[in-house]
Amino acid sequence: METAEPQTRARIEVENVSRLFGQTAALDAVSVRLEKGDFSVLLGPSGCGKSTLLRLIAGLDRQTSGTIRIGGADVGDRSPSARDISMVFQSYALFPHLSVSENILFGLKVRRVDKAERQERLERVAGMMGLMPLLSRKPSELSGGQQQRVALARAVISERPICLMDEPLSNLDAKLRADMRVELRAIQQKLGLTVVYVTHDQIEAMTMADRIIVMNQGRIEQVGTPEDVYARPATTFTAGFIGMPPMNLFPARDLAGSPLLPGDVSHSHLVGLRPEDLFVAESGPEAQLSGIEYLGADRLVSARLGATNFVMRTPASAAPPAARFALGWAAGRQSVFDAATGARLAQFDQLSASTSTTKKDHTHETA
Ligand code: ATP
Numbered sequence: 001m002e003t004a005e006p007q008t009r010a011r012i013e014v015e016n017v018s019r020l021f022g023q024t025a026a027l028d029a030v031s032v033r034l035e036k037g038d039f040s041v042l043l044g045p046s047g048c049g050k051s052t053l054l055r056l057i058a059g060l061d062r063q064t065s066g067t068i069r070i071g072g073a074d075v076g077d078r079s080p081s082a083r084d085i086s087m088v089f090q091s092y093a094l095f096p097h098l099s100v101s102e103n104i105l106f107g108l109k110v111r112r113v114d115k116a117e118r119q120e121r122l123e124r125v126a127g128m129m130g131l132m133p134l135l136s137r138k139p140s141e142l143s144g145g146q147q148q149r150v151a152l153a154r155a156v157i158s159e160r161p162i163c164l165m166d167e168p169l170s171n172l173d174a175k176l177r178a179d180m181r182v183e184l185r186a187i188q189q190k191l192g193l194t195v196v197y198v199t200h201d202q203i204e205a206m207t208m209a210d211r212i213i214v215m216n217q218g219r220i221e222q223v224g225t226p227e228d229v230y231a232r233p234a235t236t237f238t239a240g241f242i243g244m245p246p247m248n249l250f251p252a253r254d255l256a257g258s259p260l261l262p263g264d265v266s267h268s269h270l271v272g273l274r275p276e277d278l279f280v281a282e283s284g285p286e287a288q289l290s291g292i293e294y295l296g297a298d299r300l301v302s303a304r305l306g307a308t309n310f311v312m313r314t315p316a317s318a319a320p321p322a323a324r325f326a327l328g329w330a331a332g333r334q335s336v337f338d339a340a341t342g343a344r345l346a347q348f349d350q351l352s353a354s355t356s357t358t359k360k361d362h363t364h365e366t367a
Helices: 050-058 100-110 115-128 144-156 174-191 202-208 226-231 236-241
Strands: 012-021 024-034 039-043 065-070 085-089 162-166 194-199 211-216 219-224 248-251 270-273 278-294 298-305 308-315 324-329 335-337
Touching (some): 024 065, 024 219, 039 050, 039 202, 050 194, 100 115, 115 144, 236 270, 298 324
Parallel strands (some): 039 211
Antiparallel strands (some): 012 024
16 A cells, blocks of 8 residues: 655655674664655765665665665565565676566566556667667677666666666676666656665766765765765765865865965864866975876876875866976865864865965966
């Protein structure tokens, strides 16, 4: 019996959920709310608890404590099949002896959906996913990307409002992965699916997510849009995890010589600066060049300031820096963190120092 309102039917609420394996907390008092129609990505390094959280939402595992609600109802006692969800995993788990259409229709047959409706849904979903010409083939006659689409079609045809995915693109080559990201996002938006997607690939997270849930050691570090987690990391962990290369973290005392540092930043704080926000300035703290990587459009400049190694991204059209150069950054773009707790200090957001400094090299700034 379905009692929840349509707008909350696909909402997932995780409240204070822990999962212990012996002494190890795979999840430690995690709380998060995933809204209907959102593409939410669980992102974090290996072992941070992403898959554990997904398996608990799916009902494939049971939490040690805490509550999971789907559509407002506590699903603690419900089996996976009673949770109104579909799932797509890294291994597609297609039946090798069944054709593509039989694979896609398998779940509907088990649920005894009548034949005419099955056919109608098959044509709609297979049409949408470009699978019509492949319906009579066996999985062994498909490419990896085609197999992945079949696995996805099998989830979509169930018309369940929530789809849980665990690294579904990780077996594909880079080109196919890029295509599938676009395709997957388009299908999710078209159908208004609530998707919870596990990955450690931040490109997938940045390109597909409405909301990224950054996890570390069984806890949530930050929940935010891709822009939030990139531009305003809530912790030094997120700052160092998101971005390629990640945000540089300087002890504030090493930047004390810069007119760009807001006056009330304490010397014991950490100042985070993205590689693309750094530049060679007329004056400022002196950095020593250690290497340059040419990437075509950009150069990645490795350098050292005090005891900190950092990376600066400069346009390839700008002259490479000298062996010693003054470091500047885009005014107001710094993130300031408490060095002891790693937490972002929001009072320094968007704050520029009263003085400004100029870039030494303007050659890349075309009018
Ligand atoms: P990955 O990206 O490597 O899959 P993950 O973020 O999905 O990692 P989980 O698989 O959720 O991580 O594991 C979280 C922690 O719980 C890890 O330390 C892992 O070793 C531990 N763990 C997971 N499942 C079990 C289990 N069945 N028994 C014991 N420990 C487990």
